[in-house]
Amino acid sequence: MPRFRQHTGLYLMFIPVIVYFLIFLYFPLLRAFTISLQEFRMIGDRPFVGLDQYKAVLADPFFWQALKNTLMIGAGQLAFGFVASLLAALSLGEVLNPLFRKINQMILYLPHLFSWVIVGGIWIVLLSPDGGMINELLKLAGLGQPVHFLAEERYARWIMIGTSVWKEMGYTCIIYLAAMTLINPSLYEAARIDGAGRLKQLLYVTLPQLVPTMKTVFVLQLLGVLRMFDQLVVMRNPAIYREVDVLMTYVYENGIQQFQMDLASAASFLIIAATLLLTFIFSRVSKYDLS
Amino acid sequence: MQSYKIAAPAASKRGKGLNRRPRLWSGAADTRLHPALRAVNGLLLILLSLTMILPIWNSLIISLSGSLASMQPGLRFLPADFSLEGYQRVWSRMALWRPFMNNVIVTFAGTLLHVLLCSMAGYTLMIRFFPFKRLLVGFLFVTMTVPSEAILIPLYIVNKELGLLNTLSALVLSGIVSGFSILLMASFFRSVPYEMQESARIDGAGDLRILFRIYMPLAASGIATVTLFEFVSRWNQFTPALLYISDSSKYTLQIALRSLIILSDSTSGSDVTTPNVRMAGVMIAILPLLAIYPFVQRYFVQGLTAGAMKE
Amino acid sequence: MSSIRRSTGFTLLVAAAITLSACGNNAAGNGNTATASGSPSQGNAPAQTAAATEKxxxxxxxxxxxxxxxxxxxxxxxxxxxxxxxxxxxxxxxxxxxxxxxxxxxxxxxxxxxxxxxxxxxxxxxxxxxxxxxxxxxxxxxxxxxxxxxxxxxxxxxxxxxxxxxxxxxxxxxxGGTLPIVRQDWMDKLELDQPTTLDEFYTVLKAFKEQDPDGNGQADTYGLSTSGLYDIQGFMSAAGVKYRYVIDSEGKRSIPYATEAAVPVYEWFAKLYKEGILDPNFATNDTAKMRELFLSDRVGMVTYWDAWVGLFNNMRQTEDPDTAFVAKGITGAAAPDGSYMLRRGDxxxxxxxxxxxxxxxxxxxxxxxxxxxxxxxxxxxxxxxxxxxxxxxxxxxxxxxxxxxxxxxxxxxxxxKFVNPIGTLPGAMEAREMIFSNNSAVELSTADWPNAEKIVQSYAFKAMMGELPAAEAVKSMNAELKSAGLID
Missing domain, CATH: 3.40.190.10 (Periplasmic binding protein-like II)
Structure with a gap:
């Protein structure tokens, strides 16, 4: 018991979190689980039907297609987003003029402030075959016929990856910038005494010191990756549905829009399970102790 | 691979390195990249920034165009037919003052509490070992996997039973803590030499004191980051307000603006909002976020040094 | 020993949490009553409801x-x-x-x-x-x-x-319903007759594309724009096929857009697309985009709600009282027997x-x-x-x-019996009349339709954009619908 008492302060500080999540998350989640076992009606009795909804979801080829799309787009977004935001942070770190750095930093963050409705709309215009900027650039480079980027299946997922990386890069970059200010300066001092130049300092001080932050960022993004939604709703079109329909659009279209909350709940629990599985695999592979 | 480890605690606490600004940011002669590399770096950043500025520039231009001109397809870099009509329409069509104030209340109260509670919890998780830590972490991880659609109805019922419907408290409470922020805070706190916590404890300081006196100042940039993220997402918060608020005097800015710029897509309705009005709404909603950024940004270049000096 | 300690600790935690949440419940319960009495309609508890109905x-x-x-x-x-x-x-x-x-x-x-x-x-x-x-x-x-x-x-x-x-x-x-809406002023300017067959539509749309109907000296106009397959019914009308499901008397489900009858219309679209007469962004347009193109002199024909004929005219006239802009509803392309098939709104x-x-x-x-x-x-x-x-x-x-x-x-x-005392907007009533006098029927959808629609749209787009020959696209569409159990 003394060990426990020694940590009383710690537990107390965590209690608000526990209380909040018990009331506003775990309790609703429990009820959602009940719903997933019932035949849903908005008003009136809901007879239990066991695992029928889970079976229905698992037997639905559209669900598996959505899962496949989500994983492919998600993997791309995670990998490229990870590299891009890190590079942006390191690159900003090398800028000497404080004003230039501040302005750049702010601009990089701007797309995050806009909803996907705005940003997606702009990309649709940029990628348009009819005078869209990307096609104009291709034309300047002498690349013949304009490409209808958003209507061709082979580009669809790459576009979703690219635009999302572009939009969220500045956001993640801020985490790295903040973490960089927390690196112990004496490490750079020591490196300099050893005669390390700027690049070497980057490689041997900054990067290794950022590794824990990188892992945290990666896990945080991994936890959200199966829930991507807004971007796809705005940027997809019927020509590429099969490539970019994701799990949450599946839940939304089959569950929410058609008032089939039983199905939506069952699919959601499968998403939760899949996310936990992914996180577990990551922690094993990267030897990242989650706690 | 060679890597520099943190020196002894005494050195890191009172080492002479701390008396100067961190080299990474200071631009001292021996830390500069080769000028050519720097030029390339700067150029790339400018190019990137040029693309990043598109959304806001395009929105601004459309909002400043006349209603017919704002319908022209494609991107424009200057207003085709300059007019403030969009803003006038938004302004005349609704009293935005009240929704704006509601947004301010919800955002400030929510962000403040969020940062406070999450840094407390983040501090707890930063501590290397204590009983049930794994349990707490697991508890937190599960919360981060749940799609909001899954608990749509039960959460509505909870809010209803707690009497939170139609109150701004419901919006403040929604997401008052989040696994994301807690893990982020914990990660920032871990950058602070662990020994500081241990020695303070030996000196008899309590956890709250250690958090407020040592960790929060030392990890100021981390606090600033979480504050910024939370402020932005609260300012833009939409779904909870849509679900829990039905009394128009409690509408938030996002709801008020959305009801103005509703798109009558694939319905037979005949309400029309032209793009200039829509974008004027977007610009109005985003300005406060632009205004707050410079205040937060200061902390990204201070952090450790500033905190250490206070100590 | 330690495991006992742990479980005690956890129990304590849970107990604390439950107590706290119970307190929350209580306090909130009071708040709830206050809210309820504040607005009587919101009585949650049965007792309150009963009280409310008594008065x-x-x-x-x-x-x-x-x-x-x-x-x-x-x-x-x-x-x-x-x-x-x-x-x-x-x-x-x-x-x-x-x-x-x-x-x-x-x-x-x-x-x-x-x-x-x-x-x-x-x-x-x-x-x-x-x-x-x-x-x-x-x-x-x-x-x-x-x-x-x-x-x-x-x-x-x-x-x-x-x-x-x-x-x-x-x-x-x-x-009302949706129907092709044309720039009548452009038709008059280019001295075109109102089209009734797909060929005649082609002639008109081609002229919109090539003869600079807005007179700005630039080839920046399209003949036709849509928002995906929303709405090509006015042209499918030529083949006498209807969107979404058709269920026969034996309960057999079919999707006419996925039958051979629709092939010539897809081919017609493919020709428009290839020649740049169809707005190439039709795949990504939302309806707002489509309307905006029409209002800003970029396209000569769109398919949209009857009421919007009036709104289009009104919006342009409000902006510029001297405008030549005239939007007009037309009945679409006729089937060989001279009949039309337009879409009535749900x-x-x-x-x-x-x-x-x-x-x-x-x-x-x-x-x-x-x-x-x-x-x-x-x-x-x-x-x-x-x-x-x-x-x-x-x-x-x-x-x-x-x-x-x-x-x-x-x-x-x-x-x-109602007559709008202000009068409806110019052209709207006329367009409505076309919807109601041409046997426009509501489209039939079932719970499966959203899934079926994705398959239909995907292949229809391929056919319209010339990525697949129309006949082949329809064949694949039909086969995929059948194998997914979406048609019988």
Whole structure:
């Protein structure tokens, strides 16, 4: 018991979190689980039907297609987003003029402030075959016929990856910038005494010191990756549905829009399970102790 | 691979390195990249920034165009037919003052509490070992996997039973803590030499004191980051307000603006909002976020040094 | 030992949490009562409900609305007051700013008691299926207004009947339909005749593309724009095929767009696309984009709602009183037998949930909605805010009313006796007439349709963009629909 008492302060500080999540998350989640076992009606009795909804979801080829799309787009977004935001942070770190750095930093963050409705709309215009900027650039480079980027299946997922990386890069970059200010300066001092130049300092001080932050960022993004939604709703079109329909659009279209909350709940629990599985695999592979 | 480890605690606490600004940011002669590399770096950043500025520039231009001109397809870099009509329409069509104030209340109260509670919890998780830590972490991880659609109805019922419907408290409470922020805070706190916590404890300081006196100042940039993220997402918060608020005097800015710029897509309705009005709404909603950024940004270049000096 | 300690600790934690949450519940319970007494309609506990019904004077009709009501929160309050003034019914209208179906589901399943909810066809199908709506046949028959064939035409009810003629909803307005809308001024300028066959349409659209109809000296116009397959019915009309499902007398499901009959029309589109006559962005356009192209002289023809003929004309005239712009509805391409097949919009309706507390007041409100003062409110808007009445009894729109485009929930009421005192916008009535006189029917969709639609659209796009020969695309479309069990 003394060990426990020694940590009383710690537990107390965590209690608000526990209380909040018990009331506003775990309790609703429990009820959602009940719903997933019932035949849903908005008003009136809901007879239990066991695992029928889970079976229905698992037997639905559209669900598996959505899962496949989500994983492919998600993997791309995670990998490229990870590299891009890190590079942006390191690159900003090398800028000497404080004003230039501040302005750049702010601009990089701007797309995050806009909803996907705005940003997606702009990309649709940029990628348009009819005078869209990307096609104009291709034309300047002498690349013949304009490409209808958003209507061709082979580009669809790459576009979703690219635009999302572009939009969220500045956001993640801020985490790295903040973490960089927390690196112990004496490490750079020591490196300099050893005669390390700027690049070497980057490689041997900054990067290794950022590794824990990188892992945290990666896990945080991994936890959200199966829930991507807004971007796809705005940027997809019927020509590429099969490539970019994701799990949450599946839940939304089959569950929410058609008032089939039983199905939506069952699919959601499968998403939760899949996310936990992914996180577990990551922690094993990267030897990242989650706690 | 060679890597520099943190020196002894005494050195890191009172080492002479701390008396100067961190080299990474200071631009001292021996830390500069080769000028050519720097030029390339700067150029790339400018190019990137040029693309990043598109959304806001395009929105601004459309909002400043006349209603017919704002319908022209494609991107424009200057207003085709300059007019403030969009803003006038938004302004005349609704009293935005009240929704704006509601947004301010919800955002400030929510962000403040969020940062406070999450840094407390983040501090707890930063501590290397204590009983049930794994349990707490697991508890937190599960919360981060749940799609909001899954608990749509039960959460509505909870809010209803707690009497939170139609109150701004419901919006403040929604997401008052989040696994994301807690893990982020914990990660920032871990950058602070662990020994500081241990020695303070030996000196008899309590956890709250250690958090407020040592960790929060030392990890100021981390606090600033979480504050910024939370402020932005609260300012833009939409779904909870849509679900829990039905009394128009409690509408938030996002709801008020959305009801103005509703798109009558694939319905037979005949309400029309032209793009200039829509974008004027977007610009109005985003300005406060632009205004707050410079205040937060200061902390990204201070952090450790500033905190250490206070100590 | 340590495991015991741990479990004790955990139990303590849980106990603390439960106690805390219980406190929260209690405190909130008090708050709840306060809220409930603040607005009597929101009584949650049965006891309060009973108390509320004992005092009939305190009835408040609670409505969840998607379209009816004010355009802004402030106007919504004025709208409520106007209804109270006109009917004596105390009313509370909730009008979610977006995500209507999400709000509807969360609120109804969360135990909210509405007396009237607004729905589209898909939502109605689901709510009827889940037993959420009250059967209204008797109430409608008992109502002199709602059963009056001059108010709601008897044939209209067929659209909302289920099973053996059960009716669970009352119309919000009389739905129009979609049809090709053309720039008549461009046609006149280029001396083109109104097209009726696909070939003639091709000629007209090609001229729009190539002969600089807007006279700006630039080849920046398209003949036709759509928002995906929304809406190509006016052209599919040439092949006599209808969108979505057709179910024959034996219950066999087919999708005419996925049959060979549709091939020539896809081929026609492929030709337009190849020659740059069809807006290449048709795949990514939303309807707003499409409308904006039409309004900004970039395209000569779109397919959209009949009412929008009037709105298009009105918007251009408001911007520029001297404009030559004239939009006009046309009936689309005729089938070889000379008939047309246009699309009628799905009904939008009001229903009374089974847990409604004031179903009688709800019916009374519906009667008002379909009577003359209700029609005025649902079109022009609120007296003194949106419109004023002169001493000679004539109506005039205020500036606000003008901005609202004579739509406050039902721009074209069901009531056949109603005549808009301001007059409808130029071209709109004419276009509506085309919809109703050409046997335009509602499209039939089932719960499977969203899945089927994706397959149909995917191959239709491929055919229209020339990625696949039309015949092959239709064959693959059909095969995939069949293997997914989406057609029989």
């Amino acid at each position: 009939p004077a305190k009835q408040t009709l609670r409505i969840l609305s998607g379209v009816a009501g004010g355009k802004t929160p402030e106007e919504n309050e004025q709208f409520e007051q106007e209804i109270e003034r006109l009917t004596g019914i105390e009313i509370e209208i909730e009008k979610p700013a977006a995500d209507y179906s999400k709000k509807l589901m969360a609120a109804l399943a969360g135990g909210e008691k509405y007396d009237l909810v607004y729905m589209g066809k898909t939502e109605m199908d689901q709510l009827v299926d889940q037993g959420v709506l009250t059967r209204l046949n008797d109430l409608i028959e008992a109502s002199p207004v709602l059963s009056d064939p001059a108010v709601i035409e008897p044939g209209e009810w067929e659209q909302v009947k289920y099973g053996d003629g059960d009716i669970y909803s009352i119309f919000n307005k009389k739905e 009904p939008s309706v009001w229903g009374i949930p089974v847990n409604a507390e004031h179903p009688d007041a709800a019916i009374a409100f519906m009667e008002f909605w379909h009577s003359e003062p209700g029609n005025i409110l649902s079109t022009l808007g609120i007296e003194g805010v949106d419109w004023t009445k002169g001493s000679d009894g004539s109506y005039a729109l205020t500036e606000t009313g003008g901005e609202h485009g004579m739509d406050h929930g039902a721009p074209f009421p069901s009531n056949t």
